[in-house]
Amino acid sequence: MDANMVVSTAGVVIALAALGLTVHQARLTRAHNRLSVRPVLDFEETFQPEQRAGLRLRNVGLGPAEIISGRIWLDGREREEPSPQR
Template sequence: MDANSVTAICATVIAVASLVVSITEARASRRHNFQSIRPLLSLDCLRLNSGLAGIRIRNAGLGPAIIRVTTLYLDGDEVGPWEKQVVDPLRGTFAVWPNFSTLRPGKPIPVGQELMILAVEDYQPARDAEFWTAVTQRIRIHVQYESIYGNERQEAWFEGSPRHQIELPSHERDDAESSINNDAQTEPSQYL
């Protein structure tokens, strides 16, 4: 093997290695770009001292969330999408007509935005007990969403209040109540 052959082989190996490094770098960069704008929606119920009570959706991620599909479940039965014509019959059953925000397909939820999707502004325990029971026990919401890249579907669930869902035998209740109290400390205004 002469010097020219060794030089040609070395140049080919270096070119192939540099191609592999470039492809790996491009994939890592693309993965980073996806992760840097990934949305994270959460739905929860809250009741504030100011009187506001209801269901809130918020984007705690790094990029906007684009709503794709929403589904409302009432008492375990699928009712339809989270839209005015589907939710209005439920709103009419409460003592006070609650405020409502739709979650139509294609609607963006910007980073850091909090939106009350069903709420009473002046909550009164005696008057709005049926509303609070619906929010904490009867209503479930499923939301499918994606990032602005549109490549990965994610989902978020609203399952009511954990306090109202835990059905444990009496000997296990003490442990569950202590974990609920820890959750309540992270959101002190959620349960009054």
């Protein structure tokens, strides 16, 4: 093997490694971008003796969240949906 063959083989190996790393990095970037705009729901409850209890559901992520359904249980029984207070 002469020097030209070694240099050209090393160049091909380096180019293929760079291509593989670029493809891998592109996949990681796409996965990160998908996760960064995902909705993240935060459920918070408050209860203090002798006061009303409260429930809060907030979207703290960047993407839109769609609430499909919800149920509330109190003392082992499911509560009906309350009428809106005005």
